[in-house]
Amino acid sequence: MKKPLMAGNWKMNKTVLEAIEFTKTLKNTISDIANVEVLICPAFTALYAVSNEIRGSNINLGSQNFFWESKGAFTGEISPVMIKDVGCSYVIIGHSERRQYFAETNEAVNKKIKAAFTVTLKPIVCVGETLKEREDNVTSKVIEKQIREGLFGLTLEQASSVVIAYEPVWAIGTGKTASPDQAQEIHHFIRKIYEQMYSKDISNKLRILYGGSVNSKNVSDLMNKPDIDGGLVGGASLEVESFTKLIRYFK
Numbered sequence: 001m002k003k004p005l006m007a008g009n010w011k012m013n014k015t016v017l018e019a020i021e022f023t024k025t026l027k028n029t030i031s032d033i034a035n036v037e038v039l040i041c042p043a044f045t046a047l048y049a050v051s052n053e054i055r056g057s058n059i060n061l062g063s064q065n066f067f068w069e070s071k072g073a074f075t076g077e078i079s080p081v082m083i084k085d086v087g088c089s090y091v092i093i094g095h096s097e098r099r100q101y102f103a104e105t106n107e108a109v110n111k112k113i114k115a116a117f118t119v120t121l122k123p124i125v126c127v128g129e130t131l132k133e134r135e136d137n138v139t140s141k142v143i144e145k146q147i148r149e150g151l152f153g154l155t156l157e158q159a160s161s162v163v164i165a166y167e168p169v170w171a172i173g174t175g176k177t178a179s180p181d182q183a184q185e186i187h188h189f190i191r192k193i194y195e196q197m198y199s200k201d202i203s204n205k206l207r208i209l210y211g212g213s214v215n216s217k218n219v220s221d222l223m224n225k226p227d228i229d230g231g232l233v234g235g236a237s238l239e240v241e242s243f244t245k246l247i248r249y250f251k
């Protein structure tokens, strides 16, 4: 059985003190949770403090990004080694905001996924279409390209530890959610691509998260779908109460 994953992407929010406060409270509110993997992805500045706070708890730590080189003259960048060193087990790669505002390409995503494996970080690879692409009926083409180019050259073992997050760009932070059927259709499609690229077994074990305005009202309809294995959550992960409701859905 795949363990569902509920991941919070805090984006560029929370000071160190706010992050500590959140984490202390979350630790208590979900201490009984064992059947869902819980992940929080704070800003770089709060990673160290949150890492200390989650020690011995059921909360995992992830980074929202990194650069693919392990060290050197790359002013302003953070390496996979540093992310691992600070206590992260996951890294989000290719979030649509990085693709949109920081010109991150499928090629860069590929380099980052491979870099994650050099330090045994588990990549959460984000894919998704823009509104225009959906209206132009090229959603599946876009997603297939993001996956095939992003994951190019991975070994079967590496492909087995990737998590994919399907995040329609038009649903992120907009309050618009893909309908459960729309999401299921794409999740199923992603699983089929994975089967073609790797194997049925690897594809069946792949965790595919849905992201895009997930909240306590729509979580149950989305997570009930057979190919949805958890969520990547922005806005609703910023308050302990709303994030806890999403985690507790699986209980």
Ligand code: PEP
Residues within 6 Å of the ligand: 009, 011, 167, 171, 172, 173, 174, 175, 211, 212, 213, 214, 232, 233, 234, 235, 236
């Ligand atoms: C995200 O940041 O990945 C996201 C899905 O954001 P939101 O839940 O706010 O739409």
